[in-house]
Amino acid sequence: MAKSGTSRVNSLARIYAASLFELAEEEGGLPTCETVGIELAEVAAAAQSERSFREFLRTPVVSTSDKEQTLRRIFGEGRVSDLLLRFLLVLNRKERLGEVSGIAEAYTQILWERTGRVEVEVFSAKPLDEGLAAVVRKRIGEALGKEAVLRSRVNAELIGGLRLRVGDRMIDASVATRLSRIRESLNTKGAETVRSRAGALIQD
Numbered sequence: 001m002a003k004s005g006t007s008r009v010n011s012l013a014r015i016y017a018a019s020l021f022e023l024a025e026e027e028g029g030l031p032t033c034e035t036v037g038i039e040l041a042e043v044a045a046a047a048q049s050e051r052s053f054r055e056f057l058r059t060p061v062v063s064t065s066d067k068e069q070t071l072r073r074i075f076g077e078g079r080v081s082d083l084l085l086r087f088l089l090v091l092n093r094k095e096r097l098g099e100v101s102g103i104a105e106a107y108t109q110i111l112w113e114r115t116g117r118v119e120v121e122v123f124s125a126k127p128l129d130e131g132l133a134a135v136v137r138k139r140i141g142e143a144l145g146k147e148a149v150l151r152s153r154v155n156a157e158l159i160g161g162l163r164l165r166v167g168d169r170m171i172d173a174s175v176a177t178r179l180s181r182i183r184e185s186l187n188t189k190g191a192e193t194v195r196s197r198a199g200a201l202i203q204d
Contacts, residue, residue, distance in 0.1 A: 010102060012096075012099065012102075013099055013102035013103045013105065013106040014106045014109075014110075016091070016096070016099070016103045016106070017103050017104075017106035017107040017109075017110055018106075018110060020036065020040070020083075020084075020087050020103070020107060021033055021036075021107060021110045021111065021114075023083060023087075024036040024083060027083060030114065030115065032081075032083075033111055033114070034111065035081060036081060036083060036084050036107075037107055037108060037111050039080045039081060039084045040084060040100075040103070040104045040107055041104050041107075041108065043075075043080070043084075043088070043100055043104070044100050044101045044103075044104035044105075047100055047101055048101060056070070057097040057098050057100060058097070058098035060095070064092050064093055064095065067092050067097070068089055068092055068093075071085070071088055071089060071092060072085070072089075075088065088100075091103075112149070115147075116145075116146050116147055117146055117147045117148075117149050118140075118144055118146045118147070118148055118149065118166060118167075119148075119149050119151060119166075120136070120137075120140050120148045120149065120150050120151070120164055120165070120166050121150075121151045121153055121164065121165040121166075122136060122150050122151065122152050122153065122162055122163075122164055123153045123154075123155045123158060123162065123163040123164070123165070124152070124153075124154065124155065124158060124161075124162050124163075125154070125155065125156060125157075125158040125159065126154065127152060127154055128150075128152050133150055133152070136148075136150065136162070136164070137150055140164070140166065144166070
């Protein structure tokens with residue numbers, strides 16, 4: 001699924017996502033919401049990975065009627081749920097197809113809010129192994145009282161340890177940060193020692 005983070009999703013995407021979620025819930029409860037969410041995430045993933053599809057969604061050169069015909073060819077005949085197809089056609093008529101990635105992200109946020117899940121971005125120097133991922137997932141889940149869904153990000157600049165982002169909050173447990181704090185502490189203590197010695201010399 002698309003990555004989440006409330007501050008990174010614009011209000012318009014949230015409005016469209018909320019409308020789709022409400023319709024899905026009315027149609028079949030949370031199971032339908034889950035299904036539509038998966039389908040929408042796949043459409044968004046295709047838009048991100050396929051340049052031609054992304055440009056098709058965004059371009060104002062192709063008319064809305066031509067886009068509608070193409071959308072029906074791509075997603076019709078049961079390839080996605082009828083609800084999602086109708087939603088895509090609405091986005092097309094409102095010339096908002098280019099917003100599908102943001103809407104998918106907002107939809108995931110709403111779904112996770114309703115099902116007690118939270119996304120945790122984990123930054124590490126190397127890809128997480130399954131054992132460490134399980135520990136992080138368990139501890140974060142216990143701390144927040146929610147099911148943690150991890151998104152692993154590799155950052156070669158980290159010396160070691162992890163940086164976690166939960167929503168807008170960054171939790172830093174990297175070796176680089178600990179070394180920086182130790183250095184700051186030593187510098188502070190060193191300055192205090194110099195001042196102390198200077199004071200003693202003045203008094204003498």
